Amino acid sequence: MRYEAPQTLEAAVGLLAEAGDNGRVLAGGTDLLVQLRAETIEPEIVVDVKRITELRTVSPEDGGFRIGAAVTGAELGEHDGLRAAWPGVVEAAELIGSTQIQGRASLGGNLCNASPAADTVPALIAADAVASIIGPNGRRDLAVADVVSGPGQTALARGELVASIRLPSQSARSADAYxxxxxxxxxxxxxxxxxxxxxxxxxxxxxxxxxxxxxxxxxxxxxxxxxxxxxxxxxxxxxxxxxxxxxxxxxxxxxxxxxxxxxxxxxxxxxxxxxxxxxxxxxxxxx
Amino acid sequence: MAPMDGGGHDLKWVGKRPVRPDGVDKVTGRARFGADYNMAGQLVGRVLRSPHAHAVIKSIDTSAAEKVPGVKAVITRDDIPDQPPEPVTVGEMSVNFSDLIRNVLAREKVLYDGHAVAAVAATSAKAAREALKLIKVDYQPLPHVLDVEEAMRPDAPVLHDNLFTEGADPPADKPSNIAKRIEFTLGDVAVGFEQAEVVLERSYKTEPVHQGYIEPHACVASVTEDGQGELWCSTQGHFVVRAICARMIGMDISALRVTASEIGGGFGGKTVVYLEPLALALSKKAGHPVKMVMTRSEVFRATGPTSGATIRVKIGATKDGRITAGEAEMAYLAGAFPGSPVNPGCMCAFAPYDLENVWVVGYDVVSNRPKVAAYRAPGAPISEYAVESLIDEVADEIGMDPIDFRLKNAAKQGTHAAYGPKFGPIGMIDTLKAIKESEHYNTPLGPNQGRGVGSGFWFNIGGETCVSLNISEDGTATLMAGTPDIGGSRATLSQMAAEELGIDYDKVRPIIGDTSSLGYTFLTGGSRVTFSSGMATVQAAQEVIKELCARAAKIWDIPAEAVTWEDGEARPAGDNAGKFDPLSLEELAASAGKTGGPITGYASINAQGAGPGFGTHLVDVEVDKETGRVTVLRYTVAQDAGKAIHPSYVEGQYQGGAVQGIGWALNEEYIYGDDGLMQNPGFLDYRMPVASDVPMVDTVIVEVPNPNHPYGVRGVGETPIVPPLGAIANAVSHAVGVRMHELPMSPPKVLEAVGGAANGAGD
Structure with missing residues (x-):
């Protein structure tokens, strides 16, 4: 098994496209490592995306936020602005596993692992969040509600990965909960x-x-x-x-x-x- | 001399809370557990396990696996000689090697999901894994049975063609899954029920639960060309492991040296062997050391658990609260081979009470599940759960406070227990009073909350035990015991040694000796270590003191009887009192070479007179009636320790028992698919409580000294897991106003019991 930790999205996409079905994205690894140890998956290449800036950043955007796919639950919890605007999304992330796991587990990973029981996904869907997906054919936006198609299945095409998730501007007298x-x-x-x-x-x-x-x-x-x-x-x-x-x-x-x-x-x-x-x-x- | 219970003496170390000798190693990660032992040139051992719940093994072909580069040995049923199906005495245990051999490595059939079928030793984990995939096993699947009632039916799939119910009347004429029927009678229950004004009868059910030790089974074995063997493993009893493995592998017992590693929990589940004989057989075949470590999944699928059971209980009482008769009939799941703890379950069922009429019947039932292993007070939590539930219901029925009802019927000194003996001094009543007087019992509850009480009993044991105590040249002492330290016994034994010798606790360095360093010592189990190894420690220390007095007598040239040992020094006594300056242990040790050689003490005893343990638990719960979720709000344990040598570790046992009981009562269960395969072999879905699920457990240590121990010690490790199941069931029933008769009381079952309240309407 090969481990790669590219610095750019383009390089990550290239590696994944090349690997086809034998590539896996590693963000926090809280699902991936368990699957590797249980030998339920045996990928040829694991692409660690944590060195890519966009995937590790939370930034304000149009009154809302863009959250890098590899930002951890603990980091979301420590982000005052996000906490204030989207308490439901943050509390969902902070329910995953335990304190230790929240230090690794990411929003993007929780989404792309495609478990029907993922905690952040219902909160993101309620928030009308949109995933920014990048792949060999460029970028596209897809509502979080449409990313997962079934247990372990996503709408991502070969070589695609979720780069970030956008939470819209939260209007006055609005709030979420999970x-x-x-x-x-x-x-x-x-x-x-x-x-x-x-x-x-x-x-x-x-x-x-x-x-x-x-x-x-x-x-x-x-x-x-x-x-x-x-x-x-x-x-x-x-x-x-x-x-x-x-x-x-x-x-x-x-x-x-x-x-x-x-x-x-x-x-x-x-x-x-x-x-x-x-x-x-x-x-x-x-x- | 050792004070009986500390009465009249100022105890300097016993009853205090010194830092444990193994503490630094454990908090810094230096401590070496089973998987931390390594040998140069060791191979990786892996086990091939059954993918069927029940199947005939038609053939096993290992030829392709043996050809994998790096594979040094493959073993199957053909590599371990069979033994006759009869009980063999191993130390204090009776072992059926025919069953044991078949459990360790399947022979004619696989009997449960995860049953070991073959094992491989290779130079790398990858090679071992590849070899496992290449072992061809031709299975003929058979119908399986998991449930105790289904397994007892005449048309159930039969696991063993040679299993005829022992104790059946008339004798069994065909094989079945009922291995044994037992019966205990005291007085006449028919007469007792005649006298009763209230008679209640209920049926209960519990699920098998795993001991849940954090450390998976692990060992390293090395067998040399001249037939000598060494084995390092995580076990509660390395002498027992030695005896069993030596017989299975065909070695002299003294040719096998077993060292117990630090142990990350056992709770009874590490009193048996799984990997050890495989590692020895692989090492013998390969000519290299072999290391084997189970995964968590293997631990769940193939080790432990304790039984699930069905229990019918009938209790009669007068309206003023006197129980006139108790009757129980119980069937315990043994797993794939006979040997459930139904016997102690029957014996303990009514043991907390002073009853005239008792009738108890038990059945030992095999099914396609892993063979049960001991789990803290084996069998008792199950039967006492049922009895304590019904006791509570009877108290409600006659309108009596549940503690007053128990007090009116509690066992006391002189009570003739239904299982045989007459109790000596015991603390059952004291624990009830401690709970009744607690602030907890007298605090009002809020809405949707309920309070439950439960009592419990466990025998506790003594047994064969050796301890050596060597005085070093500087007057410090090394203490060696043969009982693996699970609950802090190196601290408690050192406390007793320091107390006897009159030296500082820090001057005693304790270790657990290997099987070649001490005489046969029975395992850590039966809550026997502080009692038995403590008794042996005191005896070894007395021997040292006698020798020290003799040396001082020699130096002073007076008779040995004219010397006493006080406060860590020899003093001339009687006519010679004051004639010589006292000699300290340090001084006597320094001159030992000139006065007769090294000073040592050794005790090899069969400790007798263990004191029975009684406890009463009190618990408050809150039930979310819309989701069925039970939250444990507050918990108090009162238990008789006889004498708490190290109160922190006694409290730890009380708290640990309560916490394991909470898991057992609320959420722990094995989930099997229709195919008979376990679906939750991991801590994620086998729902043991996590730290945040339990409140701080308050403890009250009652001390009614055991007259048979120098310091009054009774075992404390097992009794604490007996009362929680009943106490929690009673609390839940009071919270929701409905009696539940099945464990675990998981949210779906509680929601179903409260019925209809969960349609989302109404807060």
């Missing part, structure tokens, strides 16, 4: 995850909402019906119940070692509702 359920307190994988991003008007009425769920389908889902359920409401009991029902209705999980279909479906509604209430409180505090 909750996940695990039986323990850390070092676990989401049984269900729920991200909510919403906007309130001056009267506390919801004018826009995006609800996304993790670990309840083959990939993280945007659930428009769940968002629609609270738009126009003040998140009263009836609206929240509808949101929870819509979230549960959108679930198409499997029974596996981490949870049953019935359990995941029920808890998805509970978490979506609770995340909406947290986002509501946060948005209200910004008013």
């Amino acid at each position: 909750l996940r359920f695990i039986p323990r307190t850390e070092m676990d994988i989401a049984v269900v995850g729920a991200g909510v991003n919403l906007t309130l008007d001056g009267d506390g009425r919801c004018t826009a909402a995006r609800v996304a769920l993790g670990a309840v389908a083959e990939r993280a889902l945007l659930v428009p019906a769940a968002g629609d359920a609270i738009v126009g409401s003040t998140l009263d009991e009836a609206a929240l119940s509808q949101l929870a029902e819509a979230a549960s209705a959108a679930c198409r999980p499997i029974d596996d070692k981490r949870g049953t279909k019935i359990y995941r479906t029920k808890v998805a509604g509970v978490l979506a509702r609770r995340a909406a209430e947290i986002a509501q409180t946060r948005a209200g505090e910004r008013a």
Whole structure:
């Protein structure tokens, strides 16, 4: 196995294109190294992208932020601006693994590992984040919601990698939140995850909402019906119940070692509702 | 002389909390665990494991594997001679070598996912891995059975054609998965239930759980051309490993020297062998040392766990709170070979209580799972979980405080236990009172919170034990024990040696001797080390003191009886008192060469009179009724230690038992697919608690001295894992208002039990 740590995106793309199916990108390595040790993958080349500036930088952009794909969860947590604007995305990153793992695990890695249970993905989808992808044919933008196509599967073409993720400008009276359920307190994988991003008007009425769920389908889902359920409401009991029902209705999980279909479906509604209430409180505090 | 329990004496070291002798090595990473031993020219040993839950091995072809460059040896069932299926005495254990050999390396059949089938030794991990892939095993898959009730059915797939239920009446006429039926009777339960005003009967179920030691099994073996062997391994009992391996490999016991490494947890799971005989056989065949280290996945698939079980319990009581009868019937999963801890499970079931009428029946049941190994108080947490759950329900039923109900029925000195003996001085009542009087028990709960109480019992053991104590030329001492140090025993043994000799704790340097350095010493288990090795240490120290007094007598030219040993020095006594200046240990050691040679003490004993351990746990939980999640809010343990030699390590045992119990009660379970293969062989999905899952566990050390030990010690290592399961189940049931009868009480099961509350409506 060859290890390469190129300094530029072009070089990284070149190496990956050349390797074809036998190349793997190494950012934090918290998934990749586990797969290597378990011998579930045997790549010929591992391309470490941590020496590429864009992948390691968080920068403001058009009122929002561009986050390098290899920026770690711990770094997101230490970024005051990001924390203030997108607390849900940051708390999702800070739920991954443990403190030690958050020092390595990256946003891009969490996305491209394409686990249906990835914690940051529902939060990014709720935030309407866009991935900037670079490959042999240049750059393209793709909504985070469309990057993952199934377990371990992405929409990336051969030689492509995610360079950065753009979070839009967060409007006034808007806030996001992310909750996940695990039986323990850390070092676990989401049984269900729920991200909510919403906007309130001056009267506390919801004018826009995006609800996304993790670990309840083959990939993280945007659930428009769940968002629609609270738009126009003040998140009263009836609206929240509808949101929870819509979230549960959108679930198409499997029974596996981490949870049953019935359990995941029920808890998805509970978490979506609770995340909406947290986002509501946060948005209200910004008013 | 050693004070009985410290009473009347000022103890200088016993009961204090000195820094542990192995502490610096452990916090700096110098300590050498099983995988840290290496030998020049060692080969890498790897194991090929079964991909089936149950299959006949039609053939094994290793020819291609042997041709891989770097491969020095491949072993299969043909390389380890078979032995007859009968119990053989190994030290204090009875071992069925026919089963043991088949567990270490499958012969006719593979009996569980991960069962070892062949092993390879090669010059590199890559070559070993490649060789494993080239071993051709022709399997004929068979139907498998995992569940205890299914395994007992007449139409279940039978694992062993030669297994006929022992103790069956009438005798079994065909093989089955029920290896054994046992029964214990005290009084007459029919009479007892007649006297009862309240009779409750419930069925419970628990899942197998792994010991979860952090350090995977690891060893290095070297067998030379002249048939001598050396083995370094992570084990709780290197003398037991020596005896078993020597017999399996066909060596004289004294030709094999086994050294126990530092051990990263065992909890009973390192009292058996897995890799060790394979490494020795590979080394013998290859002519090079062989190192083997398990992966975590191998640890889960092929070692441990303890049993899962079904238990039916029936209890009768009068309305004023007197239990009139207790009945239990339990079936324990043994894994692929007989030997579940159902026997101690039956014996412990009602042991915390003073009952007149008890009837307990147990079944030992094989299934297509790894063969169980000991896990802290083997068998007791399972049966006592069921009993403690029902005790709590009966207390609720008659409207009595759960502690008062237990106090009214608690075992005490003179109680005739259902399993045989009459108890001496014990602390069951003291632990109940300690919990009742605790601030914790008297603090109100919040909404969605529940409180649970559970008590527990474990026998504790003594056994064969050797200790040597050598006085160095400068008056310091080296203490050698044969019991691997898992829980801080080098500290406690040094404390007792320092106390006896009257020297500073820091002047005693303890080590764990290898099997060629001491006489046979039974393993670290049964909560026996501080008791047994402590007793041997005191005896060795007494021998040293006797010799020191004799040397002083020689120097002073007075009779040896006229010398006493006080505060670390020899003093003339009786008529000679004050006639000579005292001689310190240092002075006597310096002149030892001129007064008769080196000064040493040696004790080889069979320690008798271990004191039974009783404990009571108190736990508060909060249940999220929308997700079924249980959070442990507060936890207090009270247990009788007899005498806490090093209170920090006693507290550590109490806390560790509670934490393992929390995992067992709430989230730990083996998940198998329909194919019988384990789906969660790792700490990610085998959900043991992490540090943030548990509160600080408060402890109360009760001390009712064991009259059979010089300092009053009882074992403390196992009792703490007995009460948590019942205590937590009781707390959860009080929090949600529904009784649950199955472990683990994982979120989906709790949510199902509370029913309907999770449709997302209502906060």
